[in-house]
Amino acid sequence: MPTYTAPTKDLQFVLHDVLKIAEADVPGYSELEADFTAAILEEAGKISSEVLAPLNVVGDTEGCKLENGVVRTPTGFKEAFEQVKAGGWPGLDMPEEYGGQNMPYVLNTAVGEMFSSANQAFTMYQGLTHGAASAILAHGSDEQKNTYLPNMVACEWTGTMNLTEPHCGTDLGLMRTKAEPQADGTYKITGQKIFISAGEHDMADNIIHLVLAKIVGGPEGIKGVSLFIVPKFMVKEDGSLGNRNALACGKIEEKMGIHGNSTCVMNYDGATGYLLGEEHKGMRAMFTMMNEARVGVGMQGLAQAEVAYQNAVAYAKDRLQGRDVTGVKNPDGPADPLIVHPDIRRSLMDQKSFAEGGRAFMLWGASLIDRAHRMGDKDADGLVSLMTPVIKGFLTDKGYDMTVQAQQIYGGHGYIEEQGMSQFTRDARIAMIYEGANGVQALDLVGRKLAADGGKHVMAFFDLVKTFIKENGEADEAFVKDFLNPLKQASKDLQAAGMYFMAEGMKNPNNALSGSTDFMHLFGHVCLGLMWARMGKVAMEALAGGTSDPEFYETKLATGRYYMARQLPATGMHLARIQSGGATVMALDAANF
Structure with missing residues (x-):
């Protein structure tokens, strides 16, 4: 079974030696002394290697199961989710007024890399919730924030984003899901959404869906799209849960990877929804979530490359195969270890140099997001907006390539499931596709x-x-x-x-x-x-x-x-x-x- 060791030393190097975060003028950064961040990263690394990583193969082999409208997550996921919640990890960088710890985004990103390397499918449940909470935080009314954020920040309730429909992915102007205004100010949401990660599961008391839909009678195309909060269970005035909303998971998609995450077809049949933000301005509200998600997906590409590399190095040092052309290095054994061979070294250096360079790039981007959000720095916001398609597209394209190279180190043993290397490749593959396929990222970069x-x-x-x-x-x-x-x-x-x-x-x-x-x-x-x-x-x-x-x-x-x-x-x-x-x-x- 593959193993994972959190790269805490390298994360500390980037944060403190390179970015010098404790010396930066960003509000909150002065608290990020090396001893403080080391304690947080060490604890997150411990959870990653001891709790999440052992469940990675479990999630891959068991997958999720839909039973009587309820999705059952893999063995151990629910207990692990309770541990992550108890540690306050989902709200690490969220506002204190809603139960978060208000740490900078750059620290949350460092922790997120470790969690994603250890178990990408599991980490998506809290990651998507973070994105949905961020959208409500940015665009919701005070009442909406107070109703949903405390439980979402704690991951007592989780969140999703519902964009894609069977006939439209990137071209959201073609969507058919409709929202009918009601006399009480709510909307009835009707339609079908597909590829909804964490759309239904058994790890939270409620699931808060953010759903893109067109208000009946509104403008055609993308200009008529609005965003709605559609809870799985209705929330009463006192904050307790009421009746189930008119929505259901129709099926779980059979996928190439991330089997531990429930990718659902969601059916909305006149479900009660609440407008988030302004009418017909749904894309603006959703992009609060999408931009954060795209940086997070870039991180996933890097994270899978890192864990695959770690296991490839261990195998290359252990596996005996052939002799070093410059002279025997293991005279007491029948062959030398793989790592003596130049082409193996080339592959490992490709992986190592990408992972370490990509980590610095990702954390630098996260620091720009902090400057933009915590200081209102428009130049930083513009620069990270420029970088977002590069972070997402380049890190996931190359991250996938690196998992393939890591798998190749194993030869035929990398192709069979016993060694577990194929999971890194299969899990990394989705990162090139979701949150805007990489070809679309490239068009966005050049065209806009x-x-x-x-x-x-x-x-x-x-x-x-x-x-x-x-x-x-x-x-x-x-x-x-x-x-x-x-x-x-x-x-x-x-x-x-x-x-x-x-x-x-x-x-x-x-x-x-x-x-x-x-x-x-x-x-x-x-x-x-x-x-x-x-x-x-x-x-x-x-x-x-x-x-x-x-x-x-x-x-x-x-x-x-x-x-x-x-x-x-x-x-x-x-x-x-x-x-x-x-x-x-x-x-x-x-x-x-």
């Missing part, structure tokens, strides 16, 4: 985010990279050669791609959109390159200062050099593809495919 506010935010990113390079131009010669020069070239590739879009995209939009996925990956590589340059600088300074842990920083430098030399040059390939335009992509008539 680049030009937002006159291109102000992408220019701010370029300035950020240029400033870092300029400030460190007189640094150690090895640092300039190994980190700054590759970063400079990658940034030039990104700028050249942006210039191409401006020059050619106006002439023919297909020239830009055909290169959108390449651009998203190019951008992602530059972001990880920037993170590795920052981490490399910190590691060199620590070694020069006589650190008590030279091995950690030397390992960090070696891993960073690998990424800059072996992964970052992919920006040139992506630029070449982008500059080839859309002609070859669009050349065939549909009938000739």
